[in-house]
Amino acid sequence: MLFCTLAISAAVAADLNGIWTGQAPGRRGAKDDIAFQFKVTRAGSITGKLFGDESDLPIEEGSLVGDKLKFSITKIDYYSGAKVKFLYSGTIAGDQIELTRERVVKPDEESQSEEPTKQKFMLKKLVS
């Protein structure tokens, strides 16, 4: 049983490894290009990075169970220097991932945001 679980995880993990790209909702209805590099460890955790214009951001708290993945990214706001955390969760289907991005809102900033905190978008595998 354990062997089967590991085998299935490994098969799916092989599909996640690589560079994935898509377009995520941006400000004022625009779409922003987005790209990730995923690496899956034998234990089912995900490492890698979010490619950034200024610098790449490491994937944190990443895990892959079956076809479900979860991870977080922490950005530093360019102007305020404040840390902003995003939680990502999604499902792999072949060479596509339906991903949900959720901004972790601090209690005092909820009313200031113009954009929805939870957004869905698709990623497509670019290269393995």
Added chain:
Amino acid sequence: MRNREPLARACGSALFRTAFLLLFAAAAFASDQGEGSKYSLDQGTQFIKTYCAACHSGKSPAGNFRAAALFPQTSFHDNSETWSKVIFRVRNSEMPPKGMPAPSVDEREQFSNWAQSALHVEACADGIFPGPAPIRRLTRAQYGATIRDLLNLHVDAGSALPLDGAGGEGFDNAAETLFISPIHAEKYLDAAKLALDSAAKDPRSRARFLIAHPGPGVSRDTAARIILSEFLPRAFRRPLQSGELASYLQLFHAASKRGDSFDEAVLFALRAALMSPQFLFRSENPNPAPNMRPLDDYALASRLSYFLWDSMPDSLLMALADKGKLKDPEILTGQVARMLRNTKSFDFAQSFVEQWLRTRDLGKSIEPDTGLFPAWKDAELQGDIRYQPILFFREILASDLSVLNLLDSDFTIATRKLQKLYGLNVKQFKDSQPTRIDLPPNSNRGGLLGMSAVLAVSSHPQRTSPVLRGKWLLETILGTPPPPPPPNVPPLEEGAAAASQTVRERLALHRANPVCATCHARIDPMGFALENYDVMGKWRTEEAGKPIDAKGQLPDGTSFDGPAELKAVLLERKDVFLRNLTNKLLGYALGRGLTLQDSCTVDAIVEEVKRNDYRGDVLINAIVLSIPFRFQAGAVPDAKTTLSADNMKEDHTTPR
């Protein structure tokens, strides 16, 4: 088997390159009008016998050049460099010399157009070649943008560097003009110090490149090694070669030994990296093989990023290069689309458009007289005017629109102040941001010709100039510049005596001189059609108290009245415009002057764009997928393993 050497040598000649584009564009224009096909080898030979042979024959031919060498058809292959010089000098009235029987302007054009077409056919017979890829220094703008991206530092470190001159197709990124002087070395040292000192004080920038620090479990050496291992490949835009890391670590150790702090010692080593040829120059590993080969992925990433961003490749491009996938045409075109959507593509649009349209000096060495045009005093409006063509060009690329919108369009990019200057009332602007607006019918603001930047840069400070505007159109839009004016041409009369006359009336007197008339018959008519725009591009109906006469007639009898009809005439010659734009963009993308053999690539690109509704994104993709952009010439110029135009098409991925 024919020897390719004369052609290959000719393609490397600076004079040839300069002559080629001007002449081939003119030939294309003529061909569009059906002139080229009428001329025969016999007529060409007769022209040479009539106007050249008297001096260039006999025992001691002038300049040691025998005109008879050009008589056979094979001379286009065997004497291509000589042909290019002959065409250039005949077309520019340098030959025959003064005092000898001379052909008319029409005869000169027919001869040079015919000869240029024959040279082109000869050059393309053996397929498409990559052409030269000379090593080139980063331009001032590229240096600034590369430092910005390397250090995440929003300080223009390139601003103190010497200005770059224009070369190649008229752009400052042409390798042939990017030489390095002693003053450069001094300024690079200052710029590197400024950049790194500023970056070390900026927390965001520090976090980008000072990614390790000595501490518990991390020695100074280890921390320096981590920093340099991450920084150097980005700075050099490729993986490190053997020994490179060690040499920069040595600099760190030397600085440490003399007592520098960790930060100081690391910055010392990084400063050396920013002074190194690997950072300051774009070079590609030479191809020792006899035949052409695809560029390696890192070189391709650099070509792509310095074309579309004017800066270094980002980490995604480098990751794709690491995996050896960037050369895959499908991935390459996907990256082109992404890069054009990225805000960094504004730098490309600005650099290309301002140099192509010559609007870069607007507000500097060229500007309307604020005494006569006080609106020019408004700095915000000046900015709006300068940015309009750049944003318009970018919109065409980003929205997959036809490049023919540059000739005429039903939309433009406007701001509140531009809308007012243009007498439009299309949109209620909430802020001062430029926005795409749909133009009402008969607005006369569609395309480049309705834009203030273009109209101002082709005017004198005090008055409009149909001559400057006509010349600007011939050169910039059609790529068919008129010959240079003869010496001692009297200027138009200015001042009080001329105030009661329109510019058209003053030019009529000028054209009464038969020496001036022939060329001005080509130049002025298009400029007349724009006379409803004043120096700043504001619409007017009168000049010197008289109604504006915006009628023009080209030497071939084509007539028009006003900008709308002129634009319709230009759209009839859309393929001449497309070829010129392709020449310009390809020259900009390759960062060098185009050669005769590049004209074969231009042919293929033009056909691809025509098949795809003249779309701007297709044009960019076709350039990126072209042989000269993706391939590297072999060490043997006459190697037979080359790609034909048909092969190149197969290798194209039809862009989105």
